[in-house]
Amino acid sequence: MEPAKLKLEDYRRYGRQMILPGLGLPGQSKLLNASVVVVGAGGLGCPALQYxxxxxxxxxGIVDHDIVELSNLxxxxxxxxxxxxxxKVFSAAEAIKKLNSTCRVDTHVCAIEAANAISVLSTYDVILDCSDNPPTRYLLSDTAVKLGKPLVSGAAQMFDGQLCTYNLDMGPDLGRxxxxxxxxxxxxxxxxxxSCEETGIFGAVTGVVGTLQAMEAVKIxxxxxxxxxxxxxYSAMELSPFRNIKLRSRKRDCPACGIQGGRISDLDYVTFCGGPRPNWEERGL
Amino acid sequence: MEPAKLKLEDYRRYGRQMILPGLGLPGQSKLLNASVVVVGAGGLGCPALQYxxxxxxxxxGIVDHDIVELSNLxxxxxxxxxxxxxxKVFSAAEAIKKLNSTCRVDTHVCAIEAANAISVLSTYDVILDCSDNPPTRYLLSDTAVKLGKPLVSGAAQMFDGQLCTYNLDMGPDLGRxxxxxxxxxxxxxxxxxxSCEETGIFGAVTGVVGTLQAMEAVKIxxxxxxxxxxxxxYSAMELSPFRNIKLRSRKRDCPACGIQGGRISDLDYVTFCGGPRPNWEERGL
Amino acid sequence: MPDSQPDSSHSDSNLSQNEPKIPLRVEFSGGLELLFSNQRSHRITLPSTVPHGDGTTKPTDITYLIDWLRRNLLKERAELFTDGATVRPGILVLVNDSDWELEGEGDYQLRPGDEIVFISTLHGG
Amino acid sequence: MPDSQPDSSHSDSNLSQNEPKIPLRVEFSGGLELLFSNQRSHRITLPSTVPHGDGTTKPTDITYLIDWLRRNLLKERAELFTDGATVRPGILVLVNDSDWELEGEGDYQLRPGDEIVFISTLHGG
Ligand SMILES: [Zn+2]
Ligand SMILES: [Zn+2]
Structure with a gap:
């Protein structure tokens, strides 16, 4: 952390948050020195990247291999x-550079796979799972464990959302x-x-969850x-739409993060999750 | 409602939400025929307008009299x-037209005041309060009551947010x-x-509340x-960040919406709220 | 009373008037509600003790609740909800907003007014 | 015991061992926490009955709690929190996540474990 690095323009741009208790100049310096990779520039990734x-x-960093389609908008x-x-990666990169040209934006136009996950994700401090399928979610979690990095995971479907941070460093005594x-x-x-194509998704639901993912990353x-x-x-249509759940600790017998972890290096994630899913786009939806 | 008005392109664009249970073609038709005015194109208004x-x-409709400054970004x-x-109004209008050129966007480059509130707001179905000061909040509520329209009110400060819909039609038996x-x-x-200038505000907090305001408007x-x-x-820094509160009914003795309502037509809102607030921008913050 | 008794025998309406009862709220989300008449929230009442092996009884626990739900509320495709005597992996069970692993899992003894939630993890984005 | 007794007489530590007590959680938000040592959440314990006029007592209610908070926890500028025997207009009081107007306002009789929240409306955007 080198607080002296802030420019006068940074004080003007970030002043509204730098006066917040607990954030201040040290917090802003941490943000400016931090790196976050967002896997998936879709419904969750867009608001997360913005904030x-x-x-x-x-x-x-932005990772995605898709192109922008009308049905995404x-x-x-x-x-x-x-x-x-x-x-999508270039579209999103262009958009956030217009919001804040002082951010460095790294583009990864590729699908995240077992073969490239470590190399793509290893240079970032925090990983955001804004993906849309089970194999990628397991791969991102296993990779976050191997790299020792926190994974802020968001998911959304229909009018429901879920947010959870995995593999979070809880301090010297508690581990992860x-x-x-x-x-x-x-x-x-x-x-x-x-998938979203199959069950549907409401835009503001991904908006709420993706924005909360950015908030989580900042808090970390x-x-x-x-x-x-x-x-x-999050259940958008319920009268009391949010519910916070207290979760278990790390499981000692987890094949990924347990005491005998790392037993999953040669897993075929797609097969593990029941095979490839149908291409609904080609089926005309 | 004229469902037949949907074009083929609308089915492609909104398909992901039109397959949602409870929304469907009737819901999408209602959205396409609806009008919403967003008062304040700032931290709450931007995400609300997007979604x-x-x-x-x-x-x-977008109402604001401010210009974009670096400290807003x-x-x-x-x-x-x-x-x-x-x-800000033109900046926001330009941005959302690039997202969806099929929306009609009406711009109101003015401060909302007792003299213009009725005429500016009367042609919209739903009013979003994305403003940032007490006099405007009272004026918007009193105007929503006079016009018989729901007011989706968001507010944010530091790491906290509040969301409430006022003057909501609860059905024929229950009134508003x-x-x-x-x-x-x-x-x-x-x-x-x-104000935000004085106490500070974190961006993602306004993002969460503003996005939830859009969701509320859609639900209505x-x-x-x-x-x-x-x-x-919403308290972003709490472990359980959301709390939903059950509120009272309309008060029979309310000077605005009670049985003897409408007693506030010649109110000076700024004086009522303790006079003008200092211009923190000019004080160099 | 063996556990293989017909389904209806343990249902709400068959409880005797004097037997202590446990009213519960059960919720399904993340797609699981599709297996339960597409209804998220259910209010049910269970007896406070239930048969357990050779004529003995046990206090009503979540393992019993899961079996009761499978036999009484589940409308289709039991294999998507249960796996043997527990829930299918991939389903999270919550006891009053806590992960059931913190509460003893299937052995958690139900108390009147408890809220038990079953959620399937979501994947979309 | 008149109500004008010094502040400390009603505080937690002075309750006798045998007197029934009401443990409460009190929260302040929306800026009100600034008046209470900038601390949002407080755990306090009140006696279950309190003095009420000429030597009589009453069950402890929110009106008493407000006065107790003003005398014991408030650090500055009482006029921003209270107005006579109630809270300043512009402050919303919640009893276990319900608007206190639904619960009898100041007359609501406190129960062990209740959570009482005081919030000031926010204005920023
Ligand atoms: Zn693990
Ligand atoms: Zn009123």
């Missing part, structure tokens, strides 16, 4: 109509919190793991995140 | 660096829910009503909002 860039995270608010047909596999040692039934970076394992559930 | 436009609200995510010095004045018959002490428009009066509190 990470706005808050002054110094280096932001009801929720993926960084992508403009004029970018339909272009890479649970990983995704501690909670869900096996993937859901493919019948229940519908500046050291204001309570380390207790918890999950937030 | 209203993305979801296909047919006509969106840590939270007001529709405003690009290149628009610093320009009108409480107005802002039913809950807060008198303004807070000016000492506790600090499509008829999926539980009519019970409630308020949502």
């Amino acid at each position: 990470l860039a706005a808050s002054g995270v110094g280096r932001i 009801q929720r993926q608010v960084l992508h403009l109509e004029e970018n339909i047909g272009k890479s 919190g649970p990983c995704y596999r501690c909670l869900f040692p096996q993937p859901p039934a493919p019948e229940l793991a519908g 970076i500046v050291g204001m995140r309570d380390p207790g394992p918890s999950m937030l559930l | 209203l436009a993305a979801s296909g609200v047919g006509r969106i 840590q939270r007001q995510v529709l405003h690009l660096e290149e628009n610093i010095g320009k009108s 829910g409480p107005c802002y004045r039913c809950l807060f018959p008198q303004p807070p002490a000016p000492e506790l009503a600090g 428009i499509v008829g999926m909002r539980d009519p019970g009066p409630s308020m949502l509190l």
